[in-house]
Amino acid sequence: MAKGLELLEKLCQAFGPTSCEYEVADIIEAELEGKYDEHITDFIGDNIYRIKGKTNKKLMLSAHMDEVGFMVSSIDENGYIYFQTVGGFDVKVLCGRKLFVGDYGKEKISGLIASKAIHQQSWEERGKATPIDKMYIDIGVTSKEDAEKYVSVGDYAVFDSDFVHFGDGMIKGKAIDDRLGCAVLCDIINYIHENKITPDFDLYFCFTVREEVGRSGAVITTNRIQPDMAVVLESTAVGDIAGTPEQKRVAKTGEGPTVSVMDYGTAYLPEMVEFAMGLGKKYDIPCQLKKYVSGGNDAGHIHKAVGGVKTIALSCPTRYIHSASCVINEKDYDSMFELAKHIALCKVDETPLK
Amino acid sequence: MINDLKTIMKIQGISSREGKIAAKLKEMIEPYTDEVSIDPLGSVIAVKRGKGKDKKKIMLCAHMDEIGFIVTFIQDNGLVRVSPVGGINYVAAAYSTVKFEGGATGIIVPEGRVEPKDIAPDKFYIDLGVSKKSEAERKVKIGEGCAVVSDCVKLYGKRYVGRPFDDRVGCYVMIEAAKRLKETKDDIYFVFSVQEEVGCRGSHAASFTVRPDIGIAFDVTPSGDVVNASTNQTVKLGGGAAIKVKDSSVMCDQKLVSSLMELAKENKIPYQTEVLTYGGTDTCSMQTVAGGSRAGCISIPVRFCHSQSEMIDMGDVEACIDLAVAACTAIL
Numbered sequence: 001m002a003k004g005l006e007l008l009e010k011l012c013q014a015f016g017p018t019s020c021e022y023e024v025a026d027i028i029e030a031e032l033e034g035k036y037d038e039h040i041t042d043f044i045g046d047n048i049y050r051i052k053g054k055t056n057k058k059l060m061l062s063a064h065m066d067e068v069g070f071m072v073s074s075i076d077e078n079g080y081i082y083f084q085t086v087g088g089f090d091v092k093v094l095c096g097r098k099l100f101v102g103d104y105g106k107e108k109i110s111g112l113i114a115s116k117a118i119h120q121q122s123w124e125e126r127g128k129a130t131p132i133d134k135m136y137i138d139i140g141v142t143s144k145e146d147a148e149k150y151v152s153v154g155d156y157a158v159f160d161s162d163f164v165h166f167g168d169g170m171i172k173g174k175a176i177d178d179r180l181g182c183a184v185l186c187d188i189i190n191y192i193h194e195n196k197i198t199p200d201f202d203l204y205f206c207f208t209v210r211e212e213v214g215r216s217g218a219v220i221t222t223n224r225i226q227p228d229m230a231v232v233l234e235s236t237a238v239g240d241i242a243g244t245p246e247q248k249r250v251a252k253t254g255e256g257p258t259v260s261v262m263d264y265g266t267a268y269l270p271e272m273v274e275f276a277m278g279l280g281k282k283y284d285i286p287c288q289l290k291k292y293v294s295g296g297n298d299a300g301h302i303h304k305a306v307g308g309v310k311t312i313a314l315s316c317p318t319r320y321i322h323s324a325s326c327v328i329n330e331k332d333y334d335s336m337f338e339l340a341k342h343i344a345l346c347k348v349d350e351t352p353l354k
Numbered sequence: 355m356i357n358d359l360k361t362i363m364k365i366q367g368i369s370s371r372e373g374k375i376a377a378k379l380k381e382m383i384e385p386y387t388d389e390v391s392i393d394p395l396g397s398v399i400a401v402k403r404g405k406g407k408d409k410k411k412i413m414l415c416a417h418m419d420e421i422g423f424i425v426t427f428i429q430d431n432g433l434v435r436v437s438p439v440g441g442i443n444y445v446a447a448a449y450s451t452v453k454f455e456g457g458a459t460g461i462i463v464p465e466g467r468v469e470p471k472d473i474a475p476d477k478f479y480i481d482l483g484v485s486k487k488s489e490a491e492r493k494v495k496i497g498e499g500c501a502v503v504s505d506c507v508k509l510y511g512k513r514y515v516g517r518p519f520d521d522r523v524g525c526y527v528m529i530e531a532a533k534r535l536k537e538t539k540d541d542i543y544f545v546f547s548v549q550e551e552v553g554c555r556g557s558h559a560a561s562f563t564v565r566p567d568i569g570i571a572f573d574v575t576p577s578g579d580v581v582n583a584s585t586n587q588t589v590k591l592g593g594g595a596a597i598k599v600k601d602s603s604v605m606c607d608q609k610l611v612s613s614l615m616e617l618a619k620e621n622k623i624p625y626q627t628e629v630l631t632y633g634g635t636d637t638c639s640m641q642t643v644a645g646g647s648r649a650g651c652i653s654i655p656v657r658f659c660h661s662q663s664e665m666i667d668m669g670d671v672e673a674c675i676d677l678a679v680a681a682c683t684a685i686l
Contacts (some may be wrong), residue, residue, distance in 0.1 A: 247426065308394040
């Protein structure tokens with residue numbers, strides 16, 4: 001197993017919902033110790049690792065540390081915990097899921113998302129998705145007092161989901177969006193360190209917070225760095241799943257990272273799309289155009305920040321994104337690493353900045 | 355005079371693909387300004403240096419991009435699926451001729467048996483007249499942009515119909531104003547922004563670069579003199595320059611709004627008040643980016659906005675040019 005995938009497993013298993021990304025940041029800090037020239041953190045939790053380049057042209061490589069999760073909003077007399085979602089969910093994927101409940105620096109306890117059994121549902125309720133406010137987290141206690149020994153209002157919860165290799169080179173886990181991007185960034189830093197490379201670009205590896213809600217981490221980070229060019233590493237929904245008509249298939253797993261043409265946050269500049277696809281072709285790295293306009297990511301805020309930043313988004317095709325069981329192809333991890341690495345190590349004159 | 359407007363309407367530039375129109379606008383504004391540059395996203399930023407003391411920065415902004423489509427998928431039978439770029443009125447777009455960046459021509463049509471009430475972006479496709487995927491791929495590629503063909507026809511008097519008046523007519527107003535402007539006290543920035551139609555993104559970046567003290571956008575506004583218009587749409591075609599008070603993206607600077615109205619009265623420029631209950635313009639980004647600025651908007655009334663039959667009145671355009679010139683020379 002590639003070293004990157006071991007790190008990916010560790011990062012995916014970390015507890016890091018939006019605005020509570022510290023555990024992820026700790027893992028990254030330990031992984032990167034002694035491999036960078038400068039480490040910048042900010043009040044909101046973003047972590048920036050700089051590797052100085054031969055030129056003063058700044059390239060921002062960015063991935064977000066947060067994952068979708070839940071927040072405890074109230075605890076009732078029976079010790080049942082009511083919650084709100086942090087980030088976008090399909091409510092249908094929630095019922096019966098195991099969770100970890102807690103906060104940074106606090107012991108995580110197990111719980112599960114529960115709702116009325118089919119036996120107790122009225123005819124009107126049957127066959128419909130239970131709304132969020134009718135679901136609760138059961139942590140196996142019977143009173144409010146007992147529940148409050150373990151959980152406080154304002155605590156977070158994330159899916160409890162194993163990281164599993166299965167099938168034909170596939171991986172299943174939670175939080176692949178966007179720990180995969182984080183792992184790729186770490187891998188590039190490792191590569192630069194091991195091979196003692198001085199890149200042409202002044203590189204800023206940005207592990208941002210709060211992408212799933214509000215994207216404030218990316219805004220603050222971009223304003224701080226004021227980059228000349230940016231690459232966002234992300235996960236994207238795929239369409240190679242049952243019931244999706246061919247014209248809505250965003251991308252296919254196993255065919256490399258997607259290069260976005262347009263999403264709801266960004267209309268990518270054609271020269272940037274051609275640059276990324278061209279590098280893929282030059283180095284024989286599988287990559288594909290993202291073929292359906294949907295979603296959005298940190299690029300939406302990065303590209304229009306400061307005086308405007310030429311931005312690329314590379315995304316790993318991910319089935320069942322924002323669920324407890326995201327599925328990716330190992331080959332796509334490698335392709336994404338290769339393509340992002342070649343962009344990072346590109347000469348400034350070989351990019352659209354020339 | 356209308357010929358300059360026709361020239362810039364003919365050059366296609368959907369959001370994020372404004373290279374050609376940017377080059378033309380740069381060429382047109384260059385003789386009347388001191389410095390011109392193109393920023394990382396493609397916006398043209400030109401400045402005419404003022405000669406006064408304690409100079410302010412006045413930013414005039416019109417967007418050069420137009421709405422269109424982007425190719426997302428080519429089917430086995432050669433039909434092309436597209437996604438909208440900006441706010442497409444699909445009722446208007448149906449059965450129009452579209453021109454691609456690479457030069458190919460096609461028609462955009464709804465799928466069969468789609469009732470008007472069921473019209474949605476993914477029910478539309480482009481027919482290139484080919485019958486195989488391979489033939490289609492020779493003409494267009496995924497990620498390529500296209501737009502409904504441009505047009506400009508004179509109707510009656512000063513009225514013209516075609517597309518895209520949104521917002522090439524705003525660009526035209528700025529260029530004409532630059533031509534007529536003599537020496538100014540303040541630095542006047544002429545910004546032709548990109549990507550307005552997808553969320554005022556170009557002006558967001560450009561406002562950070564310029565950091566204006568005062569920002570004035572030049573954009574079109576829907577004219578309320580059409581059948582069954584909302585009663586609170588009071589702007590009329592031929593009623594003069596529309597001075598914006600608000601739209602759903604911005605509350606304009608009150609002092610700037612009254613200054614513009616005073617200037618219009620003093621100079622006998624026909625004007626009307628625009629209070630728009632929807633829509634957004636580059637005004638909002640000029641107002642809020644970096645340290646913020648006092649921002650407003652001089653709107654050109656247009657009927658049937660975002661269709662291929664947008665209608666303007668050149669009398670209104672003249673009024674907007676006169677007001678722009680007056681604003682640049684006045685103390686705001």
